[in-house]
Amino acid sequence: MPDPRELLEAVYRAERERLVHTLAKLFPSLGIDQCEDLVQYAFAQELSRIQQATGASPKNLLAWLRTVAINDARDFLKRREQMSLDALAGPPAAGGDSDQPGWQPSDRALTPSAVLQQGERAERRRVLVSDILKAYVQHVERYGMHVQREIFERSLRGQPPGDVANEMGLSAQRVYEHRSKAFAWIQSEVRRRDERGSILATVFGDRPASAETARIHPRRLHDLIFQAVDQQGALCPSDQRLQEYRSASPSGSPTDTARFQAAGLADVDYHITRSQWYLDDRQQTPGCRLCQDRLENPSPELTAQP
Numbered sequence: 001m002p003d004p005r006e007l008l009e010a011v012y013r014a015e016r017e018r019l020v021h022t023l024a025k026l027f028p029s030l031g032i033d034q035c036e037d038l039v040q041y042a043f044a045q046e047l048s049r050i051q052q053a054t055g056a057s058p059k060n061l062l063a064w065l066r067t068v069a070i071n072d073a074r075d076f077l078k079r080r081e082q083m084s085l086d087a088l089a090g091p092p093a094a095g096g097d098s099d100q101p102g103w104q105p106s107d108r109a110l111t112p113s114a115v116l117q118q119g120e121r122a123e124r125r126r127v128l129v130s131d132i133l134k135a136y137v138q139h140v141e142r143y144g145m146h147v148q149r150e151i152f153e154r155s156l157r158g159q160p161p162g163d164v165a166n167e168m169g170l171s172a173q174r175v176y177e178h179r180s181k182a183f184a185w186i187q188s189e190v191r192r193r194d195e196r197g198s199i200l201a202t203v204f205g206d207r208p209a210s211a212e213t214a215r216i217h218p219r220r221l222h223d224l225i226f227q228a229v230d231q232q233g234a235l236c237p238s239d240q241r242l243q244e245y246r247s248a249s250p251s252g253s254p255t256d257t258a259r260f261q262a263a264g265l266a267d268v269d270y271h272i273t274r275s276q277w278y279l280d281d282r283q284q285t286p287g288c289r290l291c292q293d294r295l296e297n298p299s300p301e302l303t304a305q306p
Helices: 004-026 032-052 061-089 112-121 129-142 146-156 161-168 172-193 199-204 218-230 239-248 257-262 266-274 289-296
Strands: none
Touching (some): 004 032, 004 061, 032 061, 061 129, 061 218, 129 146, 129 172, 146 266, 161 172
16 A cells, blocks of 8 residues: 555645646636645645544545645635735725725735634634625525525626626516615625624625725725635535536536526526626636536535535
């Protein structure tokens, strides 16, 4: 039987570069050096587990390390989001320069692994955009509110209500009703989670900003929403719904919209294959690349499901 440490080192030498480029493709805001650090951190975690003999060895080591590296990248982006909210809550820069990036870490000398290690010891200080959006997805999935979920995603991405109604075959009134209920739930959830008031309570809530609250430039908030959705997967469906979507498309080429509508999966189909940022003039590839990757490369956890 091969030595686990030797096997890990062999996989690292053979697959390190491919894993680095996988992270760079899935998370474009990360630099190559950050992707390399995250891959090294994933291997270091597995090496530590081997040395401490904790838990059984994964059947597919490469798939396991890939999943660990992707999860570490998401955790790193979440810590970056928290730093961004801290920065937005602080005093505005001199001159109110809106072009300064609101999502960069305050200390660029810190590596992703250092940020993650700090995060394991840190106490969460404020409600995050990604937390609220993920909670909304869990809420609508729990109650089967799939039409509202699709309307909300289209609206958050900037699609005009009239276009939403036309593409979904709904009345404008129904679109407005679902939009109103979705954003009302978001506001209520922010208030429930953060009674003392945070940057999100000001933005998504219905109470006016206090005199002490720093001015927030919409472009910066949009950047945080974009990062949460595009790279942190805040609007991605659960593993269960993704598995249902996979089962409804056995050919692996989802093209039958009517089939997904009949199965109650039209919102997932939109998210995976056609979603876009409607106010962004730059060239885009439609669909969620994170979910497309989940379909092409199921994680060990998803594969283990019946």
